[in-house]
Amino acid sequence: MSTRLDHWVNPAPFDPEEREATTPAQERYYQASQWQIMWWKFRHHRLAVISAAVLAFFYLVVVFAEVLAPYNLHSRHTDYIYAPPQDIHIFRDGRLVAPYTLALDYHLDMENLRRVYTPMEDEPRPVRFFCLGDSYRFWGLFESRFHLVCAPENGTLFVLGTDRLGRDLLSRIIYGARISLTIGLISIVVSFTIGIVIGGLAGYYGGWIDAATQRTIEVVRSFPEIPLFMALSALLPVDWSPIAIFFGITIILALLDWPGLARAVRSKLLALREEDFASAARLMGASPRRIIAKHLLPSFASHLIASATLSIPTMILGETALSFLGLGLRPPITSWGVLLNEAQNISVVVLYPWLMLPVVPVILVVLAFSFLGDGLRDAADPYK
Numbered sequence: 076m077s078t079r080l081d082h083w084v085n086p087a088p089f090d091p092e093e094r095e096a097t098t099p100a101q102e103r104y105y106q107a108s109q110w111q112i113m114w115w116k117f118r119h120h121r122l123a124v125i126s127a128a129v130l131a132f133f134y135l136v137v138v139f140a141e142v143l144a145p146y147n148l149h150s151r152h153t154d155y156i157y158a159p160p161q162d163i164h165i166f167r168d169g170r171l172v173a174p175y176t177l178a179l180d181y182h183l184d185m186e187n188l189r190r191v192y193t194p195m196e197d198e199p200r201p202v203r204f205f206c207l208g209d210s211y212r213f214w215g216l217f218e219s220r221f222h223l224v225c226a227p228e229n230g231t232l233f234v235l236g237t238d239r240l241g242r243d244l245l246s247r248i249i250y251g252a253r254i255s256l257t258i259g260l261i262s263i264v265v266s267f268t269i270g271i272v273i274g275g276l277a278g279y280y281g282g283w284i285d286a287a288t289q290r291t292i293e294v295v296r297s298f299p300e301i302p303l304f305m306a307l308s309a310l311l312p313v314d315w316s317p318i319a320i321f322f323g324i325t326i327i328l329a330l331l332d333w334p335g336l337a338r339a340v341r342s343k344l345l346a347l348r349e350e351d352f353a354s355a356a357r358l359m360g361a362s363p364r365r366i367i368a369k370h371l372l373p374s375f376a377s378h379l380i381a382s383a384t385l386s387i388p389t390m391i392l393g394e395t396a397l398s399f400l401g402l403g404l405r406p407p408i409t410s411w412g413v414l415l416n417e418a419q420n421i422s423v424v425v426l427y428p429w430l431m432l433p434v435v436p437v438i439l440v441v442l443a444f445s446f447l448g449d450g451l452r453d454a455a456d457p458y459k
Contacts, residue, residue, distance in 0.1 A: 114454070117450055117451065120454065124450070126443040126445075127447055130444065133439075137252050137253045140253050141212075141213050141219070143249055145222060145224050146209050146243040148211075148247060148250045150243065150246070151241045152241040152242070153240075155192075155231060156237065156240070156241045158181075158237040159427075160233060161176050161234060162176070162194075164177070176231065177198060177199060180193050203227060204223065206224075233245070238417060248436060250409050251413065261325045262332065265326065267336060267379075267383060269333040270336030275367045278341035278344025279348055279371070289338075295331070300331065304393060307331075317407060324397065332390065336386075347375070380448070384451055385445060385448045387444050395415065398412025399412045415434060
């Protein structure tokens with residue numbers, strides 16, 4: 076025996092314009108674009124936001140390197156060879172005063188065959204700000220002498236010490252940031268262009284194009300990376316100009332990094348090209364280029380963003396390693412790897428440990444890019 080269940084029907088007429096009541100915050104979220112949603116999610120990733128600020132500071136240094144460096148890149152102070160880092164004091168006789176340094180005096184240590192520097196407490200030298208110092212050509216465009224910070228009158232300002240030629244290490248690190256950070260960006264643009272184009276064609280068309288691409292990737296990845304870096308760098312002519320060597324190293328780094336991205340793009344496109352949205356676009360007459368660029372690639376943008384931010388530090392480390400071994404950039408070009416090349420001798424490092432300081436910005440930039448990549452990947456993930 077069946078039991079009849081009562082049910083209730085709303086007698087009110089249906090209004091297609093009527094919507095469920097929502098709060099202003101919900102309305103703002105529903106009407107936001109994809110990029111706005113990504114930004115809101117990214118802001119909640121504290122470590123990624125801090126990393127973005129750190130990277131913004133480093134690239135600001137790249138833009139205004141000449142102004143921020145206390146000395147010119149090639150300024151030499153032969154009386155202060157291997158001078159240790161100078162302290163900047165803001166207190167004197169228990170009172171807060173303008174920042175100043177102490178004059179340096181030195182004597183020769185004949186037992187260890189090195190100079191020993193001693194700060195002279197009775198000779199304070201005030202540091203100058205927004206001042207005229209060593210001349211330079213800003214981005215090679217025009218002459219200027221304006222600096223944010225300058226050495227005191229008749230004094231020195233070696234915050235991170237000097238090298239074997241008496242050149243200020245802080246100024247050289249600031250100038251070196253321009254090369255080390257720029258080479259990462261240029262390399263990743265070239266690498267991503269090659270990887271996305273080749274991987275996109277292989278994944279969308281398949282067949283012999285896919286087979287040829289896979290075999291090429293396998294051949295490239297079969298070579299040990301470091302020896303291949305060294306071999307290709309050694310092929311660069313020694314009589315090339317510094318700019319030519321810079322672009323040569325950039326292209327080498329890019330040509331060895333694209334296979335990983337190409338394989339990832341290829342595997343994603345093989346899976347996505349049969350999805351309904353791709354089939355619908357194909358039936359509506361969209362060209363393969365438009366389907367790949369407008370429909371398939373944006374569907375896994377989170378992976379591309381994470382790969383880009385994680386590949387840039389790889390490029391920076393590659394250039395640093397090559398220059399450290401003497402196979403990458405060479406003087407007069409100055410990069411962090413070139414600066415570390417002077418710290419190869421362990422006895423020099425023991426006597427003058429401040430020559431290892433260029434490794435600090437390398438570590439900071441690599442970590443910042445890694446954390447930024449994690450934050451961007453989470454923000455672009457539609458399932459989070």
